[in-house]
Amino acid sequence: MELELDDVALPILRIELDDLKMKSGKPFVAFVEKLPEEQMVDIMRTLPGEFPVSVPGVPDPDEGERKIRKWLAWAPALIQAACYSVRADGTEIRPAFYWGESTPGAVRGSFLSARDRTKLMNGILELSGWAKGAAAPAAFHGGVGGGGDGGAGTLDAGQGERPDPVGGGA
Numbered sequence: 001m002e003l004e005l006d007d008v009a010l011p012i013l014r015i016e017l018d019d020l021k022m023k024s025g026k027p028f029v030a031f032v033e034k035l036p037e038e039q040m041v042d043i044m045r046t047l048p049g050e051f052p053v054s055v056p057g058v059p060d061p062d063e064g065e066r067k068i069r070k071w072l073a074w075a076p077a078l079i080q081a082a083c084y085s086v087r088a089d090g091t092e093i094r095p096a097f098y099w100g101e102s103t104p105g106a107v108r109g110s111f112l113s114a115r116d117r118t119k120l121m122n123g124i125l126e127l128s129g130w131a132k133g134a135a136a137p138a139a140f141h142g143g144v145g146g147g148g149d150g151g152a153g154t155l156d157a158g159q160g161e162r163p164d165p166v167g168g169g170a
Helices: 037-044 063-073 075-082 114-127
Strands: 012-021 027-033 083-086
Touching (some): 027 114, 063 075
């Protein structure tokens, strides 16, 4: 039996954004593709530091905000690396969104709402093996790994005392 390209389940997701719209009123459509593991680790390591470890039973009103801010801080690098759009004539625009220097045909990343950035990042992280099902800011806890999903190098919150937030070798 000869393998056809159409038989391969490509690691690409079509994502309709909630807030960014076309002039027609239809949702902006972006495609996200799997990033190589090495590129994911490089992006995740761009942010220094860890979240402070919460004390059980003592609520920290700022913890949720810190997690969301860190989650969204990864957005520009991840989205720019993994997202593309397709024009009506079939031309691919890579990247679909840009931060910094303008890219012809791309949309300025600052036009993306936090909800749209999260939707794109969920797709990227899921395709890249960093999240099972819907990702959430809480998936990037103060411990080692990408949320304790059982993949290589992951631990549940509170396990291990390694300084590397993405579970790489020290």
